[in-house]
Amino acid sequence: MGLPRWVRKVMKGTIVDAFHQSWYESKTTWRGNTFLGHPIQQCPFDLQLYQELIFKQKPAWILQTGVFSGGSLVYFASLLDLIGAPASALVVGIDIELRPETKGISHPRIRMIEGSSVDADVVKQARGLLGPGAGLVVLDSDHSERHVRAELEVYHDLVQVGAYLVVEDTNVHGHPVFRKHGPGPLEATESFLRAHPEFEGDDAMWERNFFSFHQRGWLKRIR
Ligand SMILES: C[S@@+](CC[C@H](N)C(=O)[O-])C[C@H]1O[C@@H](n2cnc3c(N)ncnc32)[C@H](O)[C@@H]1O
Structure with a gap:
């Protein structure tokens, strides 16, 4: 006879949290990962989810x-290449300070803009680069609640019905990592969802693999 269901549920929660914390705190996991030689600050479980999402959605x-x-950026652009996306399917990245090695990345789909993601001129430039059609928005810049909430207001209307917006690193501020971070992406997501019923969290997506750095941050526009 196996363990009771409630014991297994508690054990699963404890194991997932312990794995999450030890993975986050390790200096050799996400801080050391690369994709085709480019440092990539993502958990491989999330890269799997992006791969599934991009194949299914074929974002414009x-x-x-x-x-x-x-x-x-290189990962997204490579996936678009692999699924045979049209050349018009660009990957646009915004960073407040582009590193020299980042500026040196050359891929026909990739465009980069330097500046704050909520600066009006930067937002205008980004919107100018994005073509029509349903795309994918990924927020992974300043993780303070205020900044993420501002990004959500600025970019959510780009997301069409059925398409996704991903708020990354919802695990900080004790969910379950980096307790001292202060309110961050998860708090911003919760307040955004209260104000925008046209979006909902697609929790089944990440719960299937138990674990995502962006848990509860995979948002789908439903109307
Ligand atoms: C967690 S890293 C991004 C990791 C990257 N997305 C990846 O998957 O490898 C956060 C980045 O956000 C940038 N950043 C911080 N504040 C920003 C802002 N206000 N606007 C745009 N980028 C910002 C930082 O310079 C830093 O490069």
Whole structure:
């Protein structure tokens, strides 16, 4: 006879949280990962989810705020290449300070803008680069609640019905990592969802694999 269901549920929660914390705190996991040689600050479980989402959605463009070394931009652009997306499917990255190695990335789909993701001129430039059609928005810049909430207001209308907006790193501020961070992406997501019933969290997506750095941050526009 196996363990009672409630014991297994508690054990699963404890194991998932412990894995989450030890993975986040390790200096050799997400801080050391690369994609095709480019540092990429993502958990492989999330890269799997992006791969599924991009294959299923075939986004007309991808916008990411917070680029760092550009590994995610190269990852997204490579996936678009693999699924045979049209050349018009661009990957646009915004970072407040583009690193020299990031500026050196050359891929026909990738465009980069330097500046704050909520600066009016930067937003205008980004919107000018994105073509028509349903895209994918990924927020991974300043993780303070205030900034993420502002980004959500600025970019949510780009997301068409059925398309996704991903708020990254909802795990900080004790969910369950980096307790001292202060209110961040998860708090911004919760207040956004209260104000925008046209979006809902697609929790089944990440719960299937138990674990995502962006848990409760995979938002789908439903109307
Ligand atoms: C977590 S890193 C991004 C990691 C990257 N998305 C990846 O997957 O490898 C956060 C980035 O956000 C940038 N950043 C911080 N504040 C910003 C802002 N206000 N606007 C745009 N980018 C910002 C930082 O310079 C940093 O490169």
